Amino acid sequence: MSCGDWIQGPFGLDAAKGRTFRCERTVLVVVHSVTAGTRLADIVPLLESDRRVQVTYTGASSVFSAGVSEFLGKLGGVFIPWKQATQTRFDLAIAASQGGLEQLHAPVLLVPHGVGFSKYPSVWHGPGPAARRELRETDCGRLAYHGRVSAAGIVVATSAQLERLRRGCPQAAAVAVVAGDPCLDRLAASLPQRSAYRQALGTGRRALVAVSSTWGPGSLLEQCPDLLTQLAGELPPEKYQLAAVTHPNVWCWHGRRQVSAWFADCARRGLIIVPPEEGWRAVLAAADVLVGDHGSVTCYGAAAGIPVSMAVYPPDEVDPRSQVASLARMAPRLRPDQPIAPQLEQVVTAWTPQLHAAIHAQVTSAPGQAARTIRGLMYQLMKLAEPATPPKVEPVPAPTPTAWLAGGAP
Numbered sequence: 001m002s003c004g005d006w007i008q009g010p011f012g013l014d015a016a017k018g019r020t021f022r023c024e025r026t027v028l029v030v031v032h033s034v035t036a037g038t039r040l041a042d043i044v045p046l047l048e049s050d051r052r053v054q055v056t057y058t059g060a061s062s063v064f065s066a067g068v069s070e071f072l073g074k075l076g077g078v079f080i081p082w083k084q085a086t087q088t089r090f091d092l093a094i095a096a097s098q099g100g101l102e103q104l105h106a107p108v109l110l111v112p113h114g115v116g117f118s119k120y121p122s123v124w125h126g127p128g129p130a131a132r133r134e135l136r137e138t139d140c141g142r143l144a145y146h147g148r149v150s151a152a153g154i155v156v157a158t159s160a161q162l163e164r165l166r167r168g169c170p171q172a173a174a175v176a177v178v179a180g181d182p183c184l185d186r187l188a189a190s191l192p193q194r195s196a197y198r199q200a201l202g203t204g205r206r207a208l209v210a211v212s213s214t215w216g217p218g219s220l221l222e223q224c225p226d227l228l229t230q231l232a233g234e235l236p237p238e239k240y241q242l243a244a245v246t247h248p249n250v251w252c253w254h255g256r257r258q259v260s261a262w263f264a265d266c267a268r269r270g271l272i273i274v275p276p277e278e279g280w281r282a283v284l285a286a287a288d289v290l291v292g293d294h295g296s297v298t299c300y301g302a303a304a305g306i307p308v309s310m311a312v313y314p315p316d317e318v319d320p321r322s323q324v325a326s327l328a329r330m331a332p333r334l335r336p337d338q339p340i341a342p343q344l345e346q347v348v349t350a351w352t353p354q355l356h357a358a359i360h361a362q363v364t365s366a367p368g369q370a371a372r373t374i375r376g377l378m379y380q381l382m383k384l385a386e387p388a389t390p391p392k393v394e395p396v397p398a399p400t401p402t403a404w405l406a407g408g409a410p
Contacts, residue, residue, distance in 0.1 A: 138168025
């Protein structure tokens with residue numbers, strides 16, 4: 001796959017030259033980062049099996065665009081360079097990040113790539129004075145370009161998020177739809193597969209402890225870089241199994257080989273290293289307890305009914321009105337300077353169904369409805385009749401830890 005070549009395929013003026021299927025609509029999937037790509041992987045199956053629709057992929061510029069070419073190459077889809085994508089008409093473009101969307105000749109559907117409306121953008125240090133940070137999802141400077149909202153449709157997960165968007169950028173709120181959270185819906189659909197996931201992981205009767213870290217300053221790995229080593233050394237392997245879920249941006253920024261090398265000693269001691277593309281939801285569904293930070297995975301875990309402990313929490317990085325802030329007020333703190341095993345037992349007993357329900361309600365206002373609502377919106381934007389068969393919410397694939405190790409080890 002070359003990023004510089006001009007690609008001929010089932011789109012643009014020459015779409016009919018080599019076609020076998022007479023597609024009525026062409027869709028462009030815009031991948032800014034591996035993180036965004038993994039979330040779009042929950043959306044694209046809602047329309048790609050329709051023989052009236054041709055799906056094409058492109059990579060857009062982003063601070064975390066490293067790894068996007070490899071990610072897209074593994075998908076096996078038609079890929080076109082960004083420059084060509086901006087000079088070709090499509091019937092729909094789908095993106096899970098902002099940036100460059102105003103350049104596209106298509107109605108754009110913007111979907112979230114996390115729990116959303118929670119984390120402030122990271123501070124980039126420089127000689128200029130500090131400025132107020134706005135949530136990306138409500139920042140008119142990001143959502144609009146030259147007096148026009150870049151997206152024709154915006155998906156939000158909750159009614160509260162829609163209200164936040166109305167206050168921050170009312171023009172964008174006019175095209176927003178409360179659809180629930182497709183990522184959480186797939187995690188919920190995967191929970192009945194818990195036994196199968198645990199068997200695939202080789203967990204047995206042990207307690208599976210998932211450790212999740214977001215990226216950047218304030219994250220678990222940045223604040224507690226030795227926590228995984230401590231857990232691997234302190235928790236008896238005959239009683240506990242460890243799995244590390246690390247934000248894709250960590251892998252993209254530092255490099256897959258480097259991250260694997262840093263985790264290699266823990267992996268030799270039994271730590272399961274979950275790759276950035278997929279696998280974390282299967283691990284959560286199998287987990288007995290989750291140790292995390294202010295990243296989306298921690299929030300998804302709590303919403304799915306998994307007992308959660310926060311190892312770190314940077315309040316200055318999180319909107320105090322968000323679901324992540326609510327979780328921080330509920331979740332026990334992990335104290336690395338105290339024995340870990342008793343703390344994990346206390347975490348399990350501290351969480352009640354009422355606490356899980358409270359977080360769940362802040363993550364989605366339409367549980368189980370995201371696939372149906374998002375698919376309807378996509379077909380509406382394409383001006384194409386929606387298929388009569390309801391969309392299915394599939395469980396995530398079973399984990400393959402042997403393949404993960406083979407693909408990630410240096």
